[in-house]
Amino acid sequence: MIEDKLAPFLGTWILDPDASEFEQGDPPKSATLKIEDNFGVAVFTMNQVSAEGEVTNDSFEAVPDGPEVKLGKSGLVDAMRLVFKDERTLVSEARRGGLTLMKAERELSADGRTLTVTQTVHLVDVASFTNISVYHRAQ
Template identity: 85%
Template sequence: MEDKIGPFLGNWILDPDESEFEQGDPPKSATLKIEDNFGMAVFTMNQVGADGEVTNDRFEAVPDGPEVKLGKSGLVDAMRLVFQGDRNLVSEARRGGLTIMKADRELSEDGSTLTVTQTVHLVDVASFENVSVYRRAQ
């Protein structure tokens, strides 16, 4: 994997006070781990919701690689991960060729903060944007 992924790698901790959610309540706590596995970017997310429910999720993709077809999850059928400049790593979840979820991970200039702007498009309803601010774990 190119060095472009290097600055994004590591463990990140959510700063709930700096995060803003249009859809749902912000979690009580969350962590994000980004790793390089032989050219594959691996994202591991763990969070404790406002209601105390624990959610763990993981996905992987090749940055700037081809769109990846996904199994029949019912919600999305394909995903892609791309760099937009040096400080933005964007994933798009697609269904039927349309982007329905987008996560733009913007790295601060000093590399200490990762701001994840997640946009969800509900067809024929509305779009919602949640902004999660993560601080690099020391």
């Protein structure tokens, strides 16, 4: 079942800024990622404090291995999908007009204590940037 595949990813994750690598922008001073299961819907909540002290909160939800979800008027992207690449890798893709503009691969360590998020942003006709964020499971 999808819930069983999602279970190892659930919980609160704390960013390790020193272990993270950013090609685009500065790594945040601190960040948390919370992944919850709401009756088969994966809910992602991100909170971060930038190097300048600016607080950002964001969230999204999607059904793992479900259909692509059409998004409202965000402007940048119009659809999102969430799929399991394998039992330890959960991938989200933000798309516009069928093209993937942002892809985030969340890879769980073998012991389930570390979540490495490799996020690639494709700026059409410009370049692609990859940020690698390393999170550790909150105690």
